[in-house]
Amino acid sequence: MYGLINKAVHDLVTSKFGEAKWAEICQKAGVSDPNFITMVKYPDDVTYRLVGAASELLNVPAADILEAFGEHWTVYSATAGFGHLLDFAGDNLVDFLSNLDSMHTRVALTFPELDPPSFRVTDVTADSLRLHYYSKRPGLTPVAMGMVKGLGKRFKTPLKIRLDRGRADGHDHDEFIVTYGEAARA
Numbered sequence: 001m002y003g004l005i006n007k008a009v010h011d012l013v014t015s016k017f018g019e020a021k022w023a024e025i026c027q028k029a030g031v032s033d034p035n036f037i038t039m040v041k042y043p044d045d046v047t048y049r050l051v052g053a054a055s056e057l058l059n060v061p062a063a064d065i066l067e068a069f070g071e072h073w074t075v076y077s078a079t080a081g082f083g084h085l086l087d088f089a090g091d092n093l094v095d096f097l098s099n100l101d102s103m104h105t106r107v108a109l110t111f112p113e114l115d116p117p118s119f120r121v122t123d124v125t126a127d128s129l130r131l132h133y134y135s136k137r138p139g140l141t142p143v144a145m146g147m148v149k150g151l152g153k154r155f156k157t158p159l160k161i162r163l164d165r166g167r168a169d170g171h172d173h174d175e176f177i178v179t180y181g182e183a184a185r186a
């Protein structure tokens with residue numbers, strides 16, 4: 001994945017645990033240079049190794065780190081120079097989720113080798129929708145869930161998300177039920 005992603009993991013870890021912990025994590029992950037370059041494409045394995053090492057050293061389940069990363073992402077990507085792309089994608093949750101693929105298409109103008117996931121929205125009601133998430137990569141379900149939670153914060157909308165069915169059950173993609181607004185407070 002592009003260095004931008006690893007930089008966001010760096011930012012999340014150092015904001016909570018400091019640079020020394022990050023250096024330890026990189027060492028454990030076998031990553032020689034702890035500073036990633038935004039526009040360089042690194043093997044996905046580097047990101048997975050960083051998350052695995054962080055999980056062991058911080059004694060936090062990998063899924064929790066992935067979800068925290070996802071939630072951090074909406075704030076980080078806005079401050080890392082991509083706020084205009086977030087702004088373009090919609091001014092409410094439903095529009096935004098429906099526009100994720102076109103947003104990543106715009107991202108690909110900056111990152112030509114982008115290999116993004118794909119999202120589709122169905123079954124929209126006044127307080128819920130079904131979000132379909134397709135990815136070539138394994139194990140990133142908690143990232144997607146964390147990102148959607150981050151979007152709830154961006155739009156100041158109470159939000160709940162649960163995995164209805166997914167790749168872990170042999171399905172070809174994950175399907176989340178997202179509940180928002182007053183219904184999510186219940």
Ligand code: HEM
Pocket residue numbers: 001002004005074077082083085086100104107111113114115116117134135136137140143144147148
């Ligand atoms: C302007 C903001 C955004 C930028 C610049 C961005 C950029 C990226 C980049 C660079 C990657 C790594 C893929 C690669 O390097 O080949 C990625 C992956 C991903 N993005 Fe985005 N993204 C943005 C917003 C979002 C949002 C709001 C979501 C919300 C659901 C999202 C969902 C994901 C997921 C789940 C992945 C993990 C890869 C996978 O599932 O296969 N992104 N994105």
